[in-house]
């Protein structure tokens with residue numbers, strides 16, 4: 150009889166895993182908490198869909214660039230028209246040198262942007278393909294809350310028993326991972342950092358040259374405070390959106406393939422590494438987010454102009470740059486009341502130095518939204534147990550669609566290779 154494998158969560162990592170294992174002799178059951186495939190809570194491939202090939206970003210593991218490109222092509226092959234926007238971050242020597250000279254560390258990568266509007270169809274097309282395999286079974290509306298492990302088998306919270314369980318719940322599944330870690334603490338190998346900062350919005354023309362050349366410009370900068378600051382998720386002609394966690398709201402951004410705005414938004418994040426006695430970076434980030442929500446009102450984020458952000462004054466009016474975030478989702482305020490000084494200083498220094506290369510970036514009426522947070526999951530040890538594995542963002546090893554997909558793919562290779 151074929152061995153039974155459960156995959157918890159149907160996101161990017163699960164897709165890579167199923168794609169590689171679907172033709173092998175396993176009985177595969179996918180448990181997804183969203184109510185169906187159309188439901189928007191399938192988070193990984195829900196918004197933006199910027200796929201990239203890089204060995205310098207995307208996760209804390211090595212993924213062969215050839216496999217990364219193969220997976221990019223796989224996703225593109227599931228679009229209707231094979232139409233994507235493309236860019237190359239810092240492969241142009243002129244830009245590389247210009248940023249390097251000012252103290253930035255440019256990150257090289259190739260980008261392929263599918264766009265929020267095409268993503269649902271991509272996910273649906275992949276799902277339809279998997280459904281054709283008789284050994285692949287989907288169970289929606291099934292939130293798994295804990296797993297019970299013995300030497301031979303694993304029992305899920307819904308009572309079903311499997312030979313092997315692959316946890317692929319991404320960041321939104323942190324409750325399940327927390328539960329598993331508290332039952333099996335030996336799985337945790339590292340837990341130290343959180344990225345905290347803002348989403349910045351400027352008129353397209355300010356960053357036109359960079360957008361055209363690279364689509365996404367990725368840079369890191371060591372500020373005088375000692376914090377490493379970085380750009381993340383640049384959205385030319387994009388939109389700022391809010392993101393709701395269970396008990397707080399943060400800001401994010403995305404871009405569509407067709408429906409364009411006149412602004413570009415990107416995140417500027419400071420990496421905060423906590424050392425003993427603190428061991429709860431997620432808790433630290435959540436409290437700062439909650440403090441921002443407390444000032445803005447429930448479910449809202451703070452919006453401020455750059456000059457007020459810099460001079461710690463509450464913003465009461467906007468000038469030339471108008472927000473792409475819906476008016477009901479923000480309050481004009483002062484982020485200084487919620488963010489620690491060291492983070493503020495690091496971000497301001499970053500913007501001021503960037504302005505020397507990209508004039509207009511530090512214009513007083515550019516828009517600052519907060520809080521933007523990127524949590525790092527605990528790094529989990531996949532060598533501890535043979536029948537309980539973690540893939541994608543919940544494992545702490547990945548932070549992107551392609552890395553998560555690759556992690557799933559490589560885990561399936563490992564499992565099928567052991568046969």
Ligand SMILES: Cc1cc2nc3c(=O)[nH]c(=O)nc-3n(C[C@H](O)[C@H](O)[C@H](O)COP(=O)(O)OP(=O)(O)OC[C@H]3O[C@@H](n4cnc5c(N)ncnc54)[C@H](O)[C@@H]3O)c2cc1C
Pocket residue numbers: 157158159160161162163180181182183190191192193194196197198199200201291292293294317318319320321322323325392401540541542543547548549550551553554
């Ligand atoms: C708004 C947004 C935009 C992003 N844009 C990009 C981008 O453009 N490019 C990029 O490379 N990365 C992007 N990312 C990051 C990327 O989505 C993740 O790195 C990637 O999806 C991780 O894949 P995953 O399979 O680990 O998790 P996910 O893709 O998040 O999938 C996890 C799945 O598990 C389900 N789940 C959670 N808990 C349970 C449970 N207890 N029981 C059952 N099911 C559960 C969830 O509903 C979800 O469907 C974005 C993330 C967000 C939030």
